[in-house]
Amino acid sequence: MKHGLRNYLENFMDKEPIFKDKMALQSNYTPEFISHRDEQIEQVASVLAPVLRLEKPSNLFIYGKTGTGKTLSVRYTTDEICQMAKEKNLPLKVVYLNCKLKKVVDTEYRIIAQLAREFGKDIPPTGLPTDEIYKIFYSAIDKERQFIVLILDEIDQLVKKIGDEVLYNLTRINADLHQSQITIIGISNNLLFTDHLDPRVKSSLSEEEILFPPYNAFQIQNILKQRVEVAFLPDTIEEGLIEKCAAYAARDHGDARRAIELIRVAAELAEREGSAKVNIKHLDMAEDKIEKDRIIDLVSTQPKQHQLVLYSIIHLANTKKESIITGEVYEIYKGLAGKMGFRPLTQRRVSDVVGEFDMLGLISVRVISKGRYGRTREINMSIVDQTKDKVLVILEEDLGLERTEG
DNA sequence: GTCAATTCACATGAAAGAGACCACGGTCTAGTG
DNA sequence: CTAGACCGTGGTCTCTTTCATGTGAATTGACGA
Incomplete structure (x- = not known):
């Protein structure tokens, strides 16, 4: 056994490495040049530039789908401006806050506390x-x-969680300040985000707006090539793989981040397999793995009660052909909870839990009215069978359930 | 046959409670000089 | 005398429950042709 391990490790060392600098594929990596975003960067710069003349820049609102380089471009621009300000000794401070990072910012209190922490x-x-x-x-x-300059990334998440009051307060903060001026840059993945925003907040937040369109397949290709060059040793990527990868990513709304992750995971798989080159097969495997990992991670970090609800849903999905409705789920859930000695949640709560699963993309839900026979949610599993089985196993383990046949 | 009323089975909202966590200030206790 | 332990108070946060209200179309039943 010991020898085996040693052999394996030695083998590993001997093997031709694939990666040159893996950092370039990490999501927080900032490349030297940002391709295909010149126009947007210029716009951001032109909004923020007045600060170099000691004038308050307008608030800025940026929107575009995930992986369209919003965060990257903004950070790049602000970094440059920051640097210039430093050279000229101008009092400028840029604060970046990602509202998606749970536990850091999901209440009004925490946001302000976090901001205050940034100021020591x-x-x-x-x-x-x-x-x-x-x-x-x-x-x-x-x-x-x-x-x-306050950058609020994924600002839509923030508003969804705690409403727009914080934003209102922040946009009005300038009136109360004597010395300082604060500019807010909001970044949102959701294009329709501003629609259900308090009009006052909306107007003051989006004094300027910039839209980041998705990349097309060709642009993603370019970006990938650029990263790949830094990240991988020469001749480790099979011919045509980048094109394929770009096509995958362009297929679901031009998400460059996804493309990069895809190729990273593919390469990791190839490396693990001991292959000297990354090929299409690895890419396909990577696509599966990413999705599967995401789901499994999601499921295993759910609280017990939620897991039990999910278990009930999957159980029903396996035993029953037609679509599932909330009432059935609740019945099964209640039975299981009782059997396991949990105090079952109320139907009201379970209803919300089901909604949360929908948000997470584990199931897809449609509210339908069956006329005389009421109104309910129609629930469908949206994960593939193979992964579903795995999820079921995890749930059974986590919950300490016996395998139920059927 | 047509049309409005009814009815079902939940969805969806609002408010409030329970049980964590935590800071702060006051009080008590034990150790130190 | 003082540092540290130990409360009680007042605040937030998350998950839930309770109470209330909303809702879309199949069904029903009255009505007129």
């Missing part, structure tokens, strides 16, 4: 009244003259 204030994770936090934050930024 130590704020407890909880325990203080919210307006106290605001006060601390205000005093933190207003203690010296400075320009602040």
